[in-house]
Amino acid sequence: MRLVDLNVAIKLDNNEKVIDFFKNTKSDIITLQESMRGIDNTVYDRYNNSNLIKEALKNTHKYDFYGALWVSDKHIKKEVVTKDFGGMTEQGNEIISRYPIIEASNNFFHKNYQIFRDTTDFRKTDHARAVVVAILEINNQKLRLLNIHGIWNEGKIGDERTIKECEYLLSLIEDHTIPTIIVGDFNLNPQSKSIEILNKKLTNLIEKYNIKSTRPTVKDGLDVGGRVDDYIFVNDKIKVNNFEVKQIDVSDHYPLILDFELID
Numbered sequence: 001m002r003l004v005d006l007n008v009a010i011k012l013d014n015n016e017k018v019i020d021f022f023k024n025t026k027s028d029i030i031t032l033q034e035s036m037r038g039i040d041n042t043v044y045d046r047y048n049n050s051n052l053i054k055e056a057l058k059n060t061h062k063y064d065f066y067g068a069l070w071v072s073d074k075h076i077k078k079e080v081v082t083k084d085f086g087g088m089t090e091q092g093n094e095i096i097s098r099y100p101i102i103e104a105s106n107n108f109f110h111k112n113y114q115i116f117r118d119t120t121d122f123r124k125t126d127h128a129r130a131v132v133v134a135i136l137e138i139n140n141q142k143l144r145l146l147n148i149h150g151i152w153n154e155g156k157i158g159d160e161r162t163i164k165e166c167e168y169l170l171s172l173i174e175d176h177t178i179p180t181i182i183v184g185d186f187n188l189n190p191q192s193k194s195i196e197i198l199n200k201k202l203t204n205l206i207e208k209y210n211i212k213s214t215r216p217t218v219k220d221g222l223d224v225g226g227r228v229d230d231y232i233f234v235n236d237k238i239k240v241n242n243f244e245v246k247q248i249d250v251s252d253h254y255p256l257i258l259d260f261e262l263i264d
Contacts, residue, residue, distance in 0.1 A: 001138065001260060002026055007033040007149070007185040007230065007253035008053075010083075010091065011220065013046040017250045019056045025255075028098045029136070030061065033149040033185045035094040037066055040073075040087025047085045050094055061096045067106035067132035067147070068092040070116035077119050091116075093132045093147045093184065102142075103135040109168045110151050110161060123222075126152050129165070131184075133172055141262045144173065148184035156229060158192035166197040179237035179262045185230050185253060195231070202233040205243045205258070214245050214254050225252065232256055237263045 004027040008018050022030060030053075038048035045052060054064060068090040075083040095101060111128035131148040146169065151161050173180050182202065188195050190206060198204065206214070206228055218225035230253055234240060241259040248254065 001028040003029040003031065003181065003183070003232075003258045003260065005031040005147075005183045005230065005232065005256040005258075006251055008035060008049055009251040009253065010034045010036065010047075011252060014251060015045060015049050015052055018049060019053060021248070021250045021255065022053060023056055025257075027061075029145070030057075030096040031145070031147045031183050032094040032096070033147070034091060035066065036089050036091055037068070038087065038089045039071065040089070042087035043089045044084075044086035047089045054096060057096065061098050063097040063099065063101045064095065065101050065104040065132060065134055066090075066092055066094045067130055068113060069128045069130055069149070070114050072115060072117050074117060075119050076117055082119065093130070093149055095132060095134050095145060095147055097136060099143075100137045101134050102137050105133050106130050107133055107172065109165050122152070123154060131169065131172070135178075138262060141264070142178055143262060144178045144180040146172065146180070146182040146184075148182065148186065150184065150186040150188060152187050156187055156189045156192070156227070158188050158194040162188060162192070162194040163197065166194045169198065170201055173235070176235060177237070180235040181238060181258070181260075182233040183231070183256070183258075187229055190228050198233055202235055203240075205232045205234065205240065206230075209243050211245050214256065216247075216249065216252060216254065218252055220252075223252075229253065230256055232258055234260070239263050
C-alpha cells in the first residue's frame with residue numbers, strides 16, 4: 001500500500017497543482033500539514049484546500065480525520081493585515097484514507113486550539129501545535145499513524161520545546177506490537193538532538209535513504225528551502241518496499257511517498 005505525505009503550504013495559491021497531483025498519484029493514505037478547512041462559506045478557495053481535496057477524492061478516499069490547530073479570519077503583523085482568508089477558516093493536520101479510521105485524536109503538545117490572528121511574535125512563541133494519532137483498519141490489521149507539524153524554531157536546530165515534543169511522540173507509541181508510522185513536517189534538521197531522540201527508537205527513512213532535501217530551493221523571509229524538514233519514521237512492524245521524496249513543483253515542500261506492508 002502507499003502513503004503520500006505533503007505540507008500543502010498556506011503561503012501558496014496552489015490548490016490546482018495539489019489536487020492534480022493527488023488525482024494522478026496512486027495513494028491509499030494521504031497525510032497533510034497546513035491543511036486549511038473553511039468554516040464560513042465566504043472563505044477563499046486557496047484557504048479551503050481540505051474541502052476541495054476531499055471533494056476531488058470522494059469516490060476513492062472515503063475516510064478522513066482533521067486535527068485543527070487554530071482558527072482565524074485573517075493574519076495581522078504589527079497591525080497590518082498580511083493574509084485575508086475571506087472568513088473563518090482552520091489550519092491543521094489531516095489524514096484522508098481509503099481505509100477506515102477506527103480511532104483518532106488530536107493531541108496538543110504546545111499551547112491549545114486558539115484564535116490565531118496576530119502573527120507579530122510568531123518567531124518567538126509559535127502557534128498551537130498538535131499531533132493526530134489514528135488507528136486505521138487495513139485488511140483486518142491495525143495501523144497506528146501519527147501526523148505532526150512540529151514547533152517552528154529559528155534555524156531548525158531545535159530547542160527544549162522540540163526535545164519535549166519528540167519525547168512526547170515516543171510516549172504515544174509505547175505499545176510496540178502495533179505497526180506504526182510517524183509522518184510530517186517536523187521543522188527540524190537531521191542533525192538536531194530532537195530528531196536523534198526518535199532515531200534511537202525508530203527507523204528514520206530520510207536517513208536510511210540518504211535524502212538530502214525535502215524542500216524546493218526557496219527563501220521567503222521565514223524559511224529557507226533546499227534542506228530536510230519532513231520525515232517518515234517507522235517501527236519494526238512496517239515492511240518498507242520503497243521510499244522516495246518526489247521533487248516536483250506542487251508546494252513549498254516535496255511529497256514523501258512510502259510503499260509499505262504491515263508485518264503480523
